[in-house]
Amino acid sequence: MKKDIVLKVLFYFLPAAVIVIFLVILNSFGFIKSYLPAGKQIPAAIDNIENLIIEEAWGEALQEEEKLQQNWNKLVPLIQISTTEENIKDFTRTLNTLEGYLRGKEKGLSLAEVQLLRFSWQQLEN
């Protein structure tokens, strides 16, 4: 009887569990975004940078952007399995462009890049 239960677990539960685990891993971005500190900090950092640009506090905005970059670099290996290469490149590219505009103190262009960064962050889940 006990052997039967063990066999049933092996033949039915285990394969089903493997499939579910793979599904969870491949869909892990939502979890990382909502629960991991590195994931949670990114939208807040984007908002912060936007406010600093509006206030034209370029030095602080650059510091915040640098922190965001560090956070992003920590996050990338964790989300690579659950998003596409292109989405990651898009976010990285936008972040680098933003840095250039912040150094050049380009208010309008910086704000546009912040908006694009927000969009790229949402796109990571799609």
Place this chain on the structure above:
Amino acid sequence: MLPDYFLVIIRSIMAAFSLLILTRALGKKQISQLNFFEYVLGITVGSIAASMSTNLANRALAEYVGLITWVVLVFLLEVVAMKNRKLAKLITGEPIILIQNGKIMEDRLALARYSFDDLIEQLREKDVFSLSDVEFAVLETDGSLSVLKKSQVQPLTPKDLNINTQYQGLSIELISEGQIIKQNLQQIEKDEEWLLEEFKSRGVSLDQVAYGAIDTSGRLYLDLYKDEGIKIIDTSDYEGPN
């Protein structure tokens, strides 16, 4: 950032294990038993798994869901086909009689989009080299041809001569790769002692036996690791590794 090859390895492991699980869930149909629809589905599932494993431009989750959906779809269609005969016919099609009472049914050939050459070729594959030997030929849903030869050309069987034969069932494996299969020994109501006695009577020991099976008449077949007195015939005309 993880290198691409590392991601490919992870995605390939996921795809391979999932394919293994999902195809096991689908059953044991051989390629020769698949109808055209199932065959195409198999190719589609394989393509999705391959894409999931190496195409980093696509989100793995989307491809994984696609893979599961196709397999579940096939599974559901198989279940429906088992429960409902009409739907089964719709899904898998029906066998078509191509030769009836020794006559080729040309309209059926056209229906199956079969040429005379196709028919003759498949008959030859069934060891039929003369159309006059065929009573019936049926094109099955998997594309194979079933042939009923005329009674005059069918091989003689013991039944034709009213000869009684002994029952012949499946042989049961008792030793494989030198290991005794205890479950099968119990099944034939014997024990290891009996088996070792049999070995003794033949002058062999367990470590010498590679394979052993018993047939329904009680005859024990043993194959030893050492094949003494046998010179292996080399049928190869190629000198490299086989």
